[in-house]
Amino acid sequence: MNHDGWLHALTGELHRRGLDPNLSRHVVAEAAAHLRDSGEAPLRVFGPPETYAAAVAESVGVPRPQTGRAWPDASAGVAGSAGTGRAAGSARTVRSSPGPIRLDVRGISKRYRRRPVLSGVDLTVRAGEIAAVVGANGAGKSTFLRICAGLISPDRGQVRVHGSLGYCPQSGGTNDYLYPDEHFVLVGAGRGLPRATARAAGREHAAALDWDPSGRTQARHLSGGTRQKLNLVMAALGEPDVLLLDEPYQGFDRGTYLDFWQQLWRWRSAGKAIVVVTHLLNQLDRVDTVLDLTPTREVSA
Amino acid sequence: MTKILTVAELALREILRRRSVLVILTLLPLAFYFSRREDHLGQSIRFVCLGIGWALSTAALFAGSAARGIEPRLRLSGYRPHHLHLGRLVALWTVGVGLSVPYFALIRFDQHDVRYGAIALIMMLTVAVAAPFGLALSAVVPRELEGTLVLLTVVGLQMIMDPAGAASRLLPFWFSREIGTYAIDHTDGGYLTRGLMHGIVLTLALTALVAVASGIRLRQRSHLKFM
Amino acid sequence: MDQERRGQWLRGVLDLCVLALLHRRESYGYELAQSLDATGIGPIQGGTLYPVLLRLQRTGLVTAQWREGASGPARKYYQITPAGSETLRRTTVDWDAFASGVGTILREVQTR
Known part of the structure; x- marks a missing residue:
């Protein structure tokens, strides 16, 4: 170096x-x-x-970061070892007790062709909580999130959202020919934000991810990781009460990845309810609820 | 209204930044025009209008397909379906007017003894129809390639089918031939009226189709309830 | 010298050595590292030295300011404070007692 x-x-x-x-x-x-x-x-x-x-x-004398706290939600499957890995960073603060229910998912089932992908999935996330959705490839993590976001319909089940919703897809979701600022304006107008406010809010969220979005670079020319930062900032714009994040950190380098989790904890402290899809089990100690979508027969096998 | 205008402005910026596509689309009607410029002046006018229609529907097709990825999340961010498709239509209509003006000027100075007002009307109706036509196409075909092939077929049929036949009235730019005959061959007003009616009906029908398709695709699903 | 043991010894006395060098005259990080190396206690890397300086600064035993040197670019110069001198004086007495105790025991091995 x-x-x-x-x-x-x-x-x-x-x-x-x-x-x-x-x-x-x-x-x-x-x-x-x-x-x-x-x-x-x-x-x-x-x-x-x-x-x-x-x-x-x-x-x-910067205080050392605290270790994470984890407990499985009674209604959700329990995923493996939630150890006491150390969270990097210091933004983590002692939290008050969880707030009111923001996202309430009951009995979601979904089949593709004749293959059941989700069967009877429940999840409750309160204000100030992070829920991790884990499971093997093809276990239906993205499908579950898309159902929560109302982008596809389940065969059975209900999703209740108390408040507003922000969704960050795994990829796509940006416009190739627009600058980052223009994305902020576009999403902001939907949320009823004036242009200047939307731009300022976008830049502030971006700064937390160590990214300066003020340049005139079209989204198609951004690197994969930076485009995902844009995606994430767009989801958070307008301060929705519930954030649904589908593996938003693909292409992030190590530093940005840490920034991302810092940002999640800040949002959690601010009382947001967050659902994040992940396949990396070493983060499970940093969340409040783990929903494991791996089919039970595979677990027992 | 702010939402529609924001979508329109950004959609317009997006189209204007697709430089290479824009150049091809702008020059396409010109090629159509000069292909018949020497032997048949009147035909070259009909061709240039068809060229504008084709260029704009193609731009609309691409704009519609590109918007598919981002529209669901915009819907979640507080837009309603009509904000999104009306905004996009306004942007495309603006592009269409910008595309037509130089061609109208070309005809105004290059051609004589034609009804300029009627030619302006053809261009306006062409723009009005082409934008929702391309968007409707992008809503029903899965990919841009299929859409481009459909457009190619439609414009090809438009050129070779006998405009007097009943079936040709189903083609989106049939009015262009009718009003063109009125403008170039100085026929009676019947051609103008028929063409005008056809253009207006198609604009309304295609715009409605776009609205329905976008409303269905971006509907609020029944399993999700906001409390 | 066994590097691990040397590291352990240094952890106990490096702040004292730095204070003592600053007691002579003000200095900056790289110069301090060179002076320490010259005394024969071994090379001190920046990664070890600067955290010590930061801690001394935080506890008020030294102060620092950025200044252009006589030659070359700006450097951060450290000065010992009265509190630092007092700590140095007291701890030096303690160290002498401690080191002479250790010396007494170890000399028996050498002379035997």
């Missing part, structure tokens, strides 16, 4: 750890001065950016 790349990564890591931006700038500048003086490789002098950022954060 060259100096600039390392310093840039360090900046990101310090930001992620919630370090005061002013102090963070000094730390990076000082590291740059040292590297200039010594002429040595940053990895040799300081080690990996995330390790150095951790040491810095500890020295200046």
Whole structure:
């Protein structure tokens, strides 16, 4: 890694750890001065950016992130080991008790041709909760979310939403020829936001994902990860009460991935009800409810 | 109204940014025009109007297909189906008018002894019909390729079928031949009236079809209830 | 020298050594690293040194300011505070007692 790349990564890591931006700038500048003086490789002098950022954060007394808390919802299947992996970052705050029910899913069944994909699925998510939907490929995770969003109809079952809904698809959902700002204006107008407000809100959500969307780049020229950031920001625009996120982090690098979870916790603290589809089990300790859609016969096999 | 205009503005920007498609579509009517410019002036007018119709329906087809991915989420963001399809129609009609004006100017200075008012009317009706025609097509065919083939067939039939036959009235641009005859060959007003009626009926019918298709596709499903 | 043991020793005394060097005169990170290396306690990497400096700064034992050096670009210069000098003086006494105790025991091994 060259100096600039390392310093840039360090900046990101310090930001992620919630370090005061002013102090963070000094730390990076000082590291740059040292590297200039010594002429040595940053990895040799300081080690990996995330390790150095951790040491810095500890020295200046940024509180360590807390470990996650997990309990299975009684109505949902229980997925494997919800360990006590450490959540990176510091934005996590102690939460008050969960709020009123925002999303209530009862007895959803869906067949494709004659193959049952979902049978009798229930899920309840309250304000200030994150529910993870897990399951093998083809277990119907996306189908379930699309049913919750009302994009397709189930064969049986009901979905009740208390409030407004935001949906982030796995891919697509953006317009190839429009700039990010124009996407914000478009979604914002639907939510009744004036243009300037929509743009400002979009940029604010984007900043939390370490992305500056102000450039005039058409969506088709954005990288896969950046387009997913756009997708995510569009879903969150207008502050919907319920957020349905279908593996929105595809193409994210490690740093952005951490930013994404930080953002989820902030939204949770703000009282949103969040449903996120994931196949990575190491996140399960960070959520409140796990809905496992893997068919039971496969589990017992 | 703000919602319709926002959709219209952004749809217009989108179309204007498809540069290569735009260039081809703009030059297509010109090629039609000059293909008959030497031997038959009147025919070249009919062809250029057909060319505009074809170009605009193709643009509408592409715009409609491209919007499919984003429309469901816009629906969730507070748009109603009519905001979305009316906004898109307004954008396409605007493009159509922009496309027609230079061709009208071309005919105005290149051709003599024709009824210019009637030619302007043909162009207006062509634009009015072509936009919902392309959108309706994008709603019923699964992909752009199929839609393009259908458009090719329709325009081909429009060129070769006898306009006097009853079946040719089912074609979307039949009015263009009728009013064209009135404008170029100075026939009686019957041609004008028939053509005008045909154009208006088709505009309304196709717009209604677009509205119904979009309403069905973006309907609020019965299993989902907002409390 | 066993690197792991050296690391353990350093963790206990690196802040004292830094304070002592700053007691002589103000300095910046890279110069401190070089001075420490020159004393023979081994090379100190930036990844170890700067967190120590940040902690000293947070606890008010040193202050820092950015300044253009006589030659070259801006650097962050650290100065020891009166509180830092006081801590250094007290801890140096403690260290002497501690180190001489350790020395007494270890010398028996050497002389035998």
